[in-house]
Amino acid sequence: MSIYETLNPEQQKGVFTTEGPVLILAGAGSGKTRVLTHRVAYLIQQKGVAPYNIMAITFTNKAAGEMRERIDDMIGFGAERIWVSTFHSSCVRILRQFADRLGYDNRFTIYDSDDQKSLMKDICKRLEIDTKIHKEKAFLSVISSAKDELISPEEFAQSAVGDFDKTRQAEVYREYQARLKANNAMDFDDLIMKTVELLKYDTEVRNYYQERFHYIMVDEYQDTNTAQFELVRLLASGRENLCVVGDDDQSIYKFRGANIYNILNFEKHYPNATVIKLEQNYRSTGNILNAANGVIANNVGRKAKRLWTQADEGEKIYFEQFESAYEEADYIAKDIAKRVRKGEYAYGDCAVLYRTNAQSRLLEERLLLSGIPYKIVGGVNFYGRKEIKDLLSYLKVVDNAQDDLAVQRIINVPKRGIGATSMSKAADYAYMNGMQLFEALEQVENIPTMGRAAAKIIPFVELIYQFRRVAANEGVSALLQHIIDATGYVEELRVEGTDEAKARIENIDELLSKVVTYEQENEEPTLSGFLEEVALVADIDSLDENASYVVLMTLHSAKGLEFPNVYLAGMEDGLFPSYMSITADNSDEEIEEERRLCYVGITRAKEHLSITGARMRMVRGETQYHGISRFVKEIPEELLQGSTWEPKPRDERMFSNPAPTKTSMKATPLAAQTYQAKNFGTKIQKNSLDYGEGDRVKHIKFGEGTVVQINDGGRDFEVTVEFDTAGRKKMFASFAKLQKV
DNA sequence: GGTTTGAAACTTTTT
DNA sequence: GTTTCAAACC
Numbered sequence: 001m002s003i004y005e006t007l008n009p010e011q012q013k014g015v016f017t018t019e020g021p022v023l024i025l026a027g028a029g030s031g032k033t034r035v036l037t038h039r040v041a042y043l044i045q046q047k048g049v050a051p052y053n054i055m056a057i058t059f060t061n062k063a064a065g066e067m068r069e070r071i072d073d074m075i076g077f078g079a080e081r082i083w084v085s086t087f088h089s090s091c092v093r094i095l096r097q098f099a100d101r102l103g104y105d106n107r108f109t110i111y112d113s114d115d116q117k118s119l120m121k122d123i124c125k126r127l128e129i130d131t132k133i134h135k136e137k138a139f140l141s142v143i144s145s146a147k148d149e150l151i152s153p154e155e156f157a158q159s160a161v162g163d164f165d166k167t168r169q170a171e172v173y174r175e176y177q178a179r180l181k182a183n184n185a186m187d188f189d190d191l192i193m194k195t196v197e198l199l200k201y202d203t204e205v206r207n208y209y210q211e212r213f214h215y216i217m218v219d220e221y222q223d224t225n226t227a228q229f230e231l232v233r234l235l236a237s238g239r240e241n242l243c244v245v246g247d248d249d250q251s252i253y254k255f256r257g258a259n260i261y262n263i264l265n266f267e268k269h270y271p272n273a274t275v276i277k278l279e280q281n282y283r284s285t286g287n288i289l290n291a292a293n294g295v296i297a298n299n300v301g302r303k304a305k306r307l308w309t310q311a312d313e314g315e316k317i318y319f320e321q322f323e324s325a326y327e328e329a330d331y332i333a334k335d336i337a338k339r340v341r342k343g344e345y346a347y348g349d350c351a352v353l354y355r356t357n358a359q360s361r362l363l364e365e366r367l368l369l370s371g372i373p374y375k376i377v378g379g380v381n382f383y384g385r386k387e388i389k390d391l392l393s394y395l396k397v398v399d400n401a402q403d404d405l406a407v408q409r410i411i412n413v414p415k416r417g418i419g420a421t422s423m424s425k426a427a428d429y430a431y432m433n434g435m436q437l438f439e440a441l442e443q444v445e446n447i448p449t450m451g452r453a454a455a456k457i458i459p460f461v462e463l464i465y466q467f468r469r470v471a472a473n474e475g476v477s478a479l480l481q482h483i484i485d486a487t488g489y490v491e492e493l494r495v496e497g498t499d500e501a502k503a504r505i506e507n508i509d510e511l512l513s514k515v516v517t518y519e520q521e522n523e524e525p526t527l528s529g530f531l532e533e534v535a536l537v538a539d540i541d542s543l544d545e546n547a548s549y550v551v552l553m554t555l556h557s558a559k560g561l562e563f564p565n566v567y568l569a570g571m572e573d574g575l576f577p578s579y580m581s582i583t584a585d586n587s588d589e590e591i592e593e594e595r596r597l598c599y600v601g602i603t604r605a606k607e608h609l610s611i612t613g614a615r616m617r618m619v620r621g622e623t624q625y626h627g628i629s630r631f632v633k634e635i636p637e638e639l640l641q642g643s644t645w646e647p648k649p650r651d652e653r654m655f656s657n658p659a660p661t662k663t664s665m666k667a668t669p670l671a672a673q674t675y676q677a678k679n680f681g682t683k684i685q686k687n688s689l690d691y692g693e694g695d696r697v698k699h700i701k702f703g704e705g706t707v708v709q710i711n712d713g714g715r716d717f718e719v720t721v722e723f724d725t726a727g728r729k730k731m732f733a734s735f736a737k738l739q740k741v
Numbered sequence: 742g743g744t745t746t747g748a749a750a751c752t753t754t755t756t
Numbered sequence: 757g758t759t760t761c762a763a764a765c766c
Contacts, residue, residue: 059756088756113755188756223756256755356753361757378755412742419742538756556754578753597754620751621757 003074004038007031014243014276015039018047018215021236021270022243023263027307028292028603029283029562032245036217037067039243040082041074043215051081053214055235058086059223061541063560067219083213087228088188088536091195095186096528098198098205107528109185109396109403110535114384116140116187118405123175126431129168139172146173147189148225148257150196153177182436184402192227199234210238220560221246221266225257233269240270248303249296252556252597264303281307281603283562285314288609291635292602298634299592316641318610321628325362325570325617332567332612333366336550339565340372345608347373351551351563353601355576358619359569360552367550377553378539387489387504388511392534394483395476397438398467399527404430404437411441414492416460422453438464463487476530477515484508555601566605568598571613572626598631611635691740697721698739 004012014024014035026032036056043049058064068084083090092110099106111119120136146156153174160166180186186194199206216236218224221244224232236242244266251260267273281289289309296302322328332352339345352363360376367374382388390413396406408427412418429447430440440447441461444454463486470482484490490508493501518533519525540557551563555576570576576598581590602609613628691697695707705721 061756086756191756252754253756255753358752358757415743417742421742536756540755554754576753580753594753618757 004042007034007038008280010276010278010280011035011038013274014245014278015042017243017274017276018043019241021240021266021273022276023221023266023270023273024243024245024276024278025263025303025305026245026247026278027281027305028247028250028600029281030278030307031280031282032219032278033067033070035278036219036243036245037070037074039217040071044075044078049215051075051078053212054217055083055090055213055215056085056217056219057090057232058084058219060538060560061086061089061536062538062543063219064089065541086536087224087231088191089532091191091231092532092536094195094198094205094209095191096532098202099194101202101205102194102198104181104186104194105184105400105402107184107400109183109400109406110191110532111180111185111187111405112383112535113140113188114389115185115405118408119179119183120172120176123172123179127172127175129172134168139169139176142169143173143176144189145257147187147193148227150193150227150230182402183404184400185405189227192225192231196227196230196234199231206234209235214239215241216243218242218244219246220250222248222251222260222263223253223258224262226259226262227257229259229262242270249299249305249596250559250600252559252593252600254593264301277305279305279307281309281311283606284309284603285311285607287313287316287639288602288605288607291317291609291639292599294636294639295595295602295631295634296599299595301592315608317635317639318608318642319632319640320610320612320642322612322614323616325359325614328569328612328614329362329366332363332569332610333370333372335567335610336367336372336565337370345565346548347550348546348548349564350567351553351558351561351565351604352567352569353553353555353558353604354569355555355578355597356570357554359575363552363569367552373549375543375547375549375551377543377551377557381539382507382510382542383534383537385504385507387493387507391480391483391489391508391511392531394467394487395480395527395531397464398471398479399531401438402436407437407441411457411460414487414489417456418453418460422450422457425449425453426457471527475519476525476527477512477519479527480512480515484512555597558604559600562604562606564606565608565610566601567610567612568601569612570617571611571629571632572617573629574624574626575617575619576629577631595631595634598629611640696741698741704741 004015007015008031011031011034014022015038018039024032024035026035040054040056043054044051056064056067058067064084064086068079068082071082071084072079083093085093095104095108096106099108117136117140120140121131124131124134124136124139151159153170156173157167157170160170180190199209213235216232218232223246232242232244244263246263248260248263251258251263254260267275284292286309289307293306320331322331336345336347336350339350340347354360354363357379360379364374364376383392390410393406393409396403397410400406404427408423411423425447426440426444427437429449430437433440438461441457444450444457444461447454450457466486467479467483471479474482490505493505493508514534515530518530522529540553543551543561545561555568574582577591577594581587581594584590611632613626613632615625617624617626691707693707696704697707698704704724708720708722
């Protein structure tokens with residue numbers, strides 16, 4: 001029996017239709033990855049296509065890795081010659097080869113959003129723009145959108161004529177781009193845009209890649225932006241053996257420039273396209289699927305389709321609205337613990353999904369208290385940590401002397417007595433003479449305004465020279481170790497001795513082992529190669545599905561994943577859909593995007609789905625009151641169990657408005673449902689302390705300790721605790737949430 | 742030049 | 757509730 005017989009007829013069609021443009025509309029859980037991997041196998045085994053001629057593009061490294069692994073299993077030898085990678089790494093690979101044709105050095109640096117922000121800050125200073133009025137972030141977002149649409153600084157300036165604000169943006173954009181180039185750096189958007197430029201204007205390069213890639217496949221096509229569309233179009237032009245897979249109902253990255261019309265209008269771009277719909281779902285139970293269908297049916301402007309399954313109805317969806325976010329988190333933690341205890345699920349089968357990263361804190365607290373192993377995806381990226389960025393900046397300076405930003409970052413880390421004044425003198429001198437910062441530092445004795453600081457700068461320059469000599473003779477890991485030793489970075493942390501410093505050292509150790517892994521896994525490890533790999537990883541890439549912990553993440557991060565037991569937390573109007581989307585000018589569109597996000601969330605669940613919300617929740621230190629998310633009300637009622645959204649008896653002192661009934665809620669304008677009340681619910685129960693001086697207590701972060709002193713601070717008690725490991729801390733009783741042991 | 746302190750902004754989502 | 761950033765102080 002051939003491997004293709006296990007596929008359903010539509011999936012087979014997707015595999016066997018190899019020539020010409022193909023659009024596969026693949027609903028959630030319809031086996032699109034199976035189709036893509038089988039398609040690759042079919043091309044190689046049945047059509048005799050060389051692996052070398054096949055390209056598959058995804059959005060995350062994780063997706064690319066999984067696809068590569070599955071293809072490896074199917075065809076074995078030769079699979080490594082296929083290009084399976086993300087948009088960004090594909091582009092870097094092309095640019096490392098040909099960036100010199102655009103006037104860059106092929107060893108360019110990749111700037112992350114932190115780097116972008118520092119650069120922008122500097123530019124605003126140079127252009128004398130008051131960042132109190134015009135935010136750096138606003139400029140960056142304008143520039144990013146322009147790049148997504150392939151609008152160059154020059155074109156932007158032309159379209160800005162007569163518009164004062166836009167003219168200023170154009171100037172910033174031009175300067176920003178000039179500085180990136182001077183620093184021999186590209187931001188994320190540049191990676192795509194510059195590759196498109198290269199393919200568009202350099203016939204030789206275009207021909208080279210068009211000759212190379214005979215068959216191109218793109219995953220998650222609904223999330224491509226204009227630049228990515230153009231990139232794919234250029235690579236595929238000629239043969240046009242282009243197969244795109246996507247689901248318009250799962251398009252959730254509009255804010256990042258994703259153009260939903262890329263998928264909706266695919267048949268217009270390619271009139272001879274074959275369109276295949278995968279509507280059979282192999283993931284979820286009937287109830288979960290019907291809930292998802294019920295919600296998404298409220299969107300207009302989508303391709304008609306309806307997912308179905310052969311699976312049983314399964315359990316009903318559990319829904320409950322809690323009084324506070326605290327109780328909600330408590331319920332989720334207890335429910336997970338209960339199900340694991342009963343042997344129903346392992347920790348690794350459970351995922352908690354939410355709209356915003358900020359929601360993770362409460363959940364984390366409860367899980368920690370219940371002793372449930374968990375992992376939070378997103379939030380602070382490993383490579384975003386200070387100590388990691390510092391060390392990476394050393395590597396960057398060694399690799400690319402033009403990277404002013406990296407020089408700026410490390411010149412006084414660890415402290416060398418080179419302060420802001422000296423650095424701005426050096427930066428001004430470099431700016432005046434059209435040289436890079438490091439060049440200016442190399443000839444610091446020529447900087448007239450520089451006084452005694454010069455004596456401190458010379459050893460720094462020498463240090464970098466020394467690192468370069470090491471880099472020339474030894475591997476990346478040896479270089480990094482040398483940098484750590486020579487700068488005394490870890491030593492300084494060790495002397496500090498605090499828990500935070502210890503955590504930093506651990507992170508640095510992890511960085512070292514990542515370098516070693518990189519060296520082992522690559523045939524030709526290089527410093528640039530390592531830095532590139534580091535720049536392009538996303539947090540989700542590190543997720544291991546077989547691990548035994550509960551996963552907490554945003555709905556966005558959850559796309560493409562599946563779990564037997566899923567919790568959708570914070571299903572409240574004003575949080576999800578977000579207040580921003582409800583009040584936006586184009587509210588209808590924004591709400592539809594949120595609804596797609598909800599659809600993504602529901603369809604992550606295989607067997608069991610719990611939907612929860614809270615009436616009361618702290619947002620930015622302010623207590624807010626929310627009604628139940630409108631999306632919950634779009635789920636057919638017969639699919640739900642648990643408490644429905646009938647209002648519960650409520651505390652009259654807290655709510656002066658009459659409780660909305662089920663029918664009146666639908667009619668009530670939103671503003672009435674989502675109101676804020678300052679200082680409500682934050683009153684402290686002053687007599688509620690169940691511990692006293694001398695008692696043993698437990699704190700979430702600091703562990704156990706002894707209460708030394710309790711002071712009546714008026715509105716709250718101020719408690720001093722001597723912790724066994726963390727030392728003496730003073731804290732307010734209402735915040736510390738100490739527990740008597 | 743470095744450290745401390747207080748105010749202000751922040752949160753929608755990220756390759 | 758947390759983080760970031762500037763001013764004031766050492």
